[in-house]
Amino acid sequence: MRDSFSTYHPLINFVYFVAVITCNMVFMHPIFQVIALLSAGSYSILLKGGKAVRFQLLFMLPLLLLMATVNPLFNHAGVTILFYLDNGNPITLESILYGIAAACMYVTVILWFSCYNAVMTSDKFIYIFGKILPALSLIFSMVLRFVPRYAAQIKVISHAQKSIGRDVSQGNIVRRARNGMRILSIMMSWALENAIETADSMKSRGYGLPGRTSFSTYRFDRRDTIVFLIMLGLMAVIGAAAFMGQNSIRFFPSIRIQPMSMVSIMVYIAYGFLCVLPVVIRLVEDIKWKFIASKI
Amino acid sequence: MEIYRIKNLSFTFPLAEREALSNIDLTIQGGQFITICGKSGCGKSTLLRQLKSILTPHGQSQGEVLFHGQSLRDVDQRTQAAEIGFVLQDPDNQIVTDKVWHELAFGLESLGYDQQTIRLRVAEMASFFGIQNWFHKPVTELSGGQKQLLNLASIMAMNPSVLILDEPTSQLDPIAAVDFLETISKINRELGTTIIMTEHRLEEVLTVSDRLIVLDQGKVIADDSPAKAGEILHTIQHPMFASMPSPMQIHAGVGSGLDCPMTVKEGRQWLNVYLEDKAAAQTKVTTQSLTTPSSSVAIQFKDVWFKHERGGPDIIKDLSFEVSEGAFYCIVGGNGTGKTTTLSLISGILQPYRGKIMIHGQKHTKWNSKHITAHQLGVLPQNPASLFVKKTVELDLYEMLSDHPLSKEEKQQKVDSVVKLTELEHLLAMHPYDLSGGEQQRAALAKVLLLEPKILLLDEPTKGLDGFFKQKLGLFLRKLHHQGVTIVMVSHDVEFCAKYGGECAMFFDGSVIASHPAEQFFAGNSFYTTAANRMARHIWRDAVTIEGVIERCQTSTSLSRV
Numbered sequence: 001m002r003d004s005f006s007t008y009h010p011l012i013n014f015v016y017f018v019a020v021i022t023c024n025m026v027f028m029h030p031i032f033q034v035i036a037l038l039s040a041g042s043y044s045i046l047l048k049g050g051k052a053v054r055f056q057l058l059f060m061l062p063l064l065l066l067m068a069t070v071n072p073l074f075n076h077a078g079v080t081i082l083f084y085l086d087n088g089n090p091i092t093l094e095s096i097l098y099g100i101a102a103a104c105m106y107v108t109v110i111l112w113f114s115c116y117n118a119v120m121t122s123d124k125f126i127y128i129f130g131k132i133l134p135a136l137s138l139i140f141s142m143v144l145r146f147v148p149r150y151a152a153q154i155k156v157i158s159h160a161q162k163s164i165g166r167d168v169s170q171g172n173i174v175r176r177a178r179n180g181m182r183i184l185s186i187m188m189s190w191a192l193e194n195a196i197e198t199a200d201s202m203k204s205r206g207y208g209l210p211g212r213t214s215f216s217t218y219r220f221d222r223r224d225t226i227v228f229l230i231m232l233g234l235m236a237v238i239g240a241a242a243f244m245g246q247n248s249i250r251f252f253p254s255i256r257i258q259p260m261s262m263v264s265i266m267v268y269i270a271y272g273f274l275c276v277l278p279v280v281i282r283l284v285e286d287i288k289w290k291f292i293a294s295k296i
Numbered sequence: 297m298e299i300y301r302i303k304n305l306s307f308t309f310p311l312a313e314r315e316a317l318s319n320i321d322l323t324i325q326g327g328q329f330i331t332i333c334g335k336s337g338c339g340k341s342t343l344l345r346q347l348k349s350i351l352t353p354h355g356q357s358q359g360e361v362l363f364h365g366q367s368l369r370d371v372d373q374r375t376q377a378a379e380i381g382f383v384l385q386d387p388d389n390q391i392v393t394d395k396v397w398h399e400l401a402f403g404l405e406s407l408g409y410d411q412q413t414i415r416l417r418v419a420e421m422a423s424f425f426g427i428q429n430w431f432h433k434p435v436t437e438l439s440g441g442q443k444q445l446l447n448l449a450s451i452m453a454m455n456p457s458v459l460i461l462d463e464p465t466s467q468l469d470p471i472a473a474v475d476f477l478e479t480i481s482k483i484n485r486e487l488g489t490t491i492i493m494t495e496h497r498l499e500e501v502l503t504v505s506d507r508l509i510v511l512d513q514g515k516v517i518a519d520d521s522p523a524k525a526g527e528i529l530h531t532i533q534h535p536m537f538a539s540m541p542s543p544m545q546i547h548a549g550v551g552s553g554l555d556c557p558m559t560v561k562e563g564r565q566w567l568n569v570y571l572e573d574k575a576a577a578q579t580k581v582t583t584q585s586l587t588t589p590s591s592s593v594a595i596q597f598k599d600v601w602f603k604h605e606r607g608g609p610d611i612i613k614d615l616s617f618e619v620s621e622g623a624f625y626c627i628v629g630g631n632g633t634g635k636t637t638t639l640s641l642i643s644g645i646l647q648p649y650r651g652k653i654m655i656h657g658q659k660h661t662k663w664n665s666k667h668i669t670a671h672q673l674g675v676l677p678q679n680p681a682s683l684f685v686k687k688t689v690e691l692d693l694y695e696m697l698s699d700h701p702l703s704k705e706e707k708q709q710k711v712d713s714v715v716k717l718t719e720l721e722h723l724l725a726m727h728p729y730d731l732s733g734g735e736q737q738r739a740a741l742a743k744v745l746l747l748e749p750k751i752l753l754l755d756e757p758t759k760g761l762d763g764f765f766k767q768k769l770g771l772f773l774r775k776l777h778h779q780g781v782t783i784v785m786v787s788h789d790v791e792f793c794a795k796y797g798g799e800c801a802m803f804f805d806g807s808v809i810a811s812h813p814a815e816q817f818f819a820g821n822s823f824y825t826t827a828a829n830r831m832a833r834h835i836w837r838d839a840v841t842i843e844g845v846i847e848r849c850q851t852s853t854s855l856s857r858v
Contacts (some may be wrong), residue, residue: 008464125396144394148436155370163643163675164696182685190681197389203350205451206377206406215401215414217432288798 003047003119004285005278009224010124012231017116019235020275024108027247029257030097031268033104040111046282047118060110064103069100077252115278127216134214149189157186190215228282234274235249241267298365299458299490300324300347303358304386306344307514316342316355317514320628326457328430329484329491331501331522334511334536335764336732342492343511344462347492348380378407381456385463385760387443391435396417396427399435412788413805417453425449439631441472445479459483463566466733466760467632469790477501496762501825503558510536523556539763542791542827542842543854549846563831568674576835577851593657594751594782595619595642600651602634602641611637612648614804619799622784624773626793626814628805635786636674636678638752638803643675655751674749678756680740682729689720689739692728696746700801710746718742718772734765745776752776754785758792770796792842794818794826815840 006013024036042060044052076222078094085091099254122144161167161183168180202208241247250256258264273280300322307317310553316339323329334340346361349368361368363380371379380586384390392397400421404414406602422428425445430438440444444464458667461480467475470744477497481504484491489585495501502508508525510518516527517534523544530548537545543563547556550570557566591639595618602612611634619625640646642651652659655673662738679684686692693714715721718738723731728739737757754773758766766789774796777783793815801811802824810817817826819838832845839845 022822023759114651138393141395141398145435146389149388152436155677157682159640159645160675160677160679162645163677164744166305175495186682186685188682189729193681194386194389196385197386198392199306200351201384201447202392203401204348204377204382205403205454206374207402209374209377209406211408211409213408213410213414213416214409215395215398215405259657 003278004282006119008227008281009218009220010120012224012228013119013124013219014128015228016231016277017112018118021109021112021116023271023274024105027271028101028105028251029247030101032247032271033101035110035268035272036275037104037108037111039272039279040108041116042276042296043278044111044118045280046117052114056111057062060107064107067103067106068096068099071102072096075099079248079254094251094255096257101249101251106198109224119278124218130214130216134212137214146253150187153190154183154187155276157183161186179234185241227277230276231274234270234277236251237267237270238274241270248269283289297326299326299363300492301362301464302346303344303360303362305343305361306357307339307346308356309353311354312355315514317346320359320514320516322509322516322519323493324458324490326490327488328507328713329481329486329496330493330507330509331493331505332492332509332511333496333539333762334494334496336734336762338511339514340511342514344460344492344494345381347458347460348376348382350376352384352408360513373838374407377403378454379457381451381454381459382446383447383459383464383694385478386468387440387447387464390447391466393774394434394436394444396435396438397431398431398471400427400450400453402450408453419457421449421453424452432563433784439472440468441475444472444476446612448476448479452489456489458490458492461491461495461717463496463760464492465497469629471845473497477504480504482793496539498539498763502541503757510534512536520842523558526611535764538767540806543831545829545842546828546845546849548850550840560827563827564834565686567832567835567849569737571835571852577750579846585782590620593618594621594655595784596652596654596657597638598652598654599642600641600648600653602637604650611806612641615807617650617811619782619784621782622777622780623857624777624796624798625785626784626797627784627808628788628790628804631788633803634806635803639675639755639784640787642751643673643753645760672748672750673753674744674747674751674853675753676737676741676744676755676757678743680736681742682730683743684736689728689731690724692739693742693746696743699804714745717775719768733760734762735769737761737765737769741772749781751782751784754783754787757785758787760788766792790825794829 020036020040023032025031026041041056048055057218072091072095075095075098076092078092078095081090082093082096083091122140124175126137126140129140137218158167161179162170165171166179166182168176170179171174238247241263244263246258246267248257302320303616305320305697306315308315320343332340340714342353345353346357347363347368349371350373361465363371363376379571391399392402397418400557401414404417409417416537422431424446427446427449430442430846435443435446441477441603444467448464452773459480464480466781477500480491480493483489484504493501502522505522508520508703509516509521510529511527512534517532518528520528526540526544526548527538529540537548539732541558542565543557543560545552545567546563553569554566554569557563597615598737600612600615601610603610608622614636627638629635637646641648642655679793684692686695690711693711694707697710700707702710712726715724718741720735720742721737723735723739734851757769757773761769770792773785774784785793785797797814799811800814800817802817802821810820815838818829818840819833822833826840828842828845832839832848836845
């Protein structure tokens with residue numbers, strides 16, 4: 001099923017991921033970490049289904065445990081000493097907690113990036129950067145066209161050479177190397193030869209005339225504006241709270257966090273809402289769809 | 297309204313002695329559908345490229361080209377880009393971007409249209425060409441025919457008043473080619489766009505053309521309606537006549553006073569009228585004059601199954617067939633039925649997951665360079681350019697022998713004999729990439745023949761060749777066949793297989809459905825057969841080739857006189 005958040009304007013997608021990943025890396029506060037970890041995890045499951053569950057259990061969970069246990073073994077700062085190791089080094093409560101927080105952060109960033117990859121397709125990336133540098137977007141698009149094409153051609157040449165006994169998989173090492181070089185050399189002449197026709201095709205369609213525009217299939221509609229404003233509002237609240245020191249935590253020498261207050265609870269809610277925004281959008285649209293479908 | 301006026305145009309490439317175009321004088325009216333044909337290297341492409349300044353090659357030119365009454369040199373680039381659409385030969389090379397929608401918009405972006413206009417034009421074109429279903433796809437997922445259609449659509453989006461096409465279907469399979477030509481004809485009919493195209497698949501295109509221009513050595517030798525131009529070619533005994541539609545060739549060969557037929561339908565009616573007062577010649581008892589295959593088997597497939605991936609679909613299903621030694625075996629069939637895969641299985645590049653493949657009675661397991669000498673297999677790939685490695689054809693041929701412990705004289709002797717066989721003498725000093733399609737084909741074949749194969753595998757050898765070179769290739773293959781080489785050929789070209797092939801096999805759904813001697817094979821099919829057979833099969837079921845139908849027509853005449 002298609003993800004509804006992915007259907008929003010690329011700018012929304014991009015700003016969202018920049019915001020959550022930055023917040024995640026800057027705010028070590030445990031409540032923030034837990035919120036981010038849970039939302040990133042659930043969004044990646046929503047996006048990729050069973051594959052994401054397997055990935056999280058097989059790789060992310062061991063990584064989290066490993067990092068959380070390794071940190072106190074090497075980091076002995078902190079004032080609350082729990083016990084001593086055989087070699088006389090202390091294990092402190094602060095370093096254990098710091099290890100857990102840092103591990104949480106790493107895992108969450110990885111999860112956010114896996115979501116980013118699923119949502120920000122090459123089209124969207126090209127579009128975002130095309131806005132900044134129009135020439136760049138065409139180059140990106142051409143690279144994405146030519147890399148698979150060259151890869152396919154190498155295969156064709158290698159098959160042709162194989163049938164006359166000149167492939168990289170044939171002969172002794174020296175011969176293999178020579179055959180490999182030969183395939184690359186054929187590839188070069190092929191690419192240059194064909195580039196002439198590509199250039200002709202571009203020129204023939206007016207490439208190089210002044211005043212080139214850049215077309216995209218995206219439109220910034222009302223729905224995008226609303227979500228963008230909500231995102232900006234939430235980000236402003238979180239930013240203000242960060243300025244007031246609500247989001248930070250000091251681990252060493254002793255743990256110190258701002259006491260929980262009405263203000264801090266408001267900030268947690270704002271951050272939580274920002275993080276689960278794609279999930280909420282998805283669920284709301286699903287429910288809406290079911291509602292419409294039941295009416296038909 | 298005059299679109300183009302070409303006044304005494306001559307053109308010479310730098311350092312060339314001969315003029316590529318000499319004294320071309322043409323007027324092209326708006327809305328016409330013009331086909332230009334001629335042998336490879338006759339100046340077709342050069343002429344087309346004179347019609348758009350940015351594509352005109354360097355060289356000396358005399359005379360003038362007027363576009364809408366204005367000298368083409370004075371027409372600014374922006375107008376030319378929009379007004380003159382140009383589709384090139386290779387579908388892949390023309391695509392610039394990675395997504396279908398982006399490619400459609402490319403020209404409009406260059407012209408600097410705003411978002412809203414581009415959106416509308418792109419939508420219009422996608423609907424006109426039926427692209428909406430693959431609008432968001434990456435271009436790598438498209439078939440060859442779809443790619444060429446995309447190239448056409450992205451040019452039509454700029455709304456040109458004239459569309460120039462340089463052999464647009466030469467890289468497509470027959471079905472995609474017919475679809476593409478249909479679309480071109482639709483553009484001409486429904487939008488009134490002027491079409492100027494060069495083409496060697498004349499059978500389909502002539503029925504929709506208003507005018508046929510034949511070029512030879514840079515000169516116009518015929519310029520008339522297709523039927524009349526065909527007659528002119530016949531009277532001057534021009535080799536290009538061999539590329540005309542079969543009904544036309546039969547008509548000319550028989551020499552009746554009736555109107556010249558263009559299509560199979562007209563051909564049938566023509567034949568009926570022609571035979572009205574004559575007794576049709578008796579169907580001859582098919583004499584099995586084919587070289588009786590020797591008892592030994594060259595290639596044997598036993599219940600072979602193949603798939604590319606573990607969970608993937610089966611490409612080859614329960615395939616069993618035999619090719620006897622010294623046979624000329626043609627595999628015909630639609631796209632994606634596994635024909636090329638079968639060739640790769642024979643050559644050992646791919647391995648079956650079930651079943652046995654025997655070459656000369658030996659099971660061939662893993663491929664290595666020793667097997668080439670052991671089995672003496674030669675493979676000519678679909679794209680011959682992927683074999684060339686050196687600066688000249690001659691060096692390339694010697695390179696093939698670089699690993700053989702032969703003396704200089706022996707090597708020279710071998711190369712000389714192959715060069716003679718493939719008629720490459722005058723091309724030895726050229727760069728392989730500078731050769732035309734047919735010449736590249738022969739040079740690649742020469743390379744493969746230096747391995748002295750007992751079995752020769754050919755993958756679509758007639759792709760992109762004009763009628764003249766096809767004939768040359770056919771005669772050449774026949775020569776090899778007579779020398780005792782076993783030939784296995786995969787082809788879409790029914791006419792070619794009927795004319796030169798020994799045994800034909802119909803491939804469908806990963807397996808051989810039927811396999812018979814060529815004449816019997818095509819006589820038995822009612823759809824998948826040659827145009828000559830479709831035209832005459834209601835009278836002579838077994839007349840497969842043009843020559844066969846002409847011969848029977850002539851014998852009918854003599855019968856009626858008795």
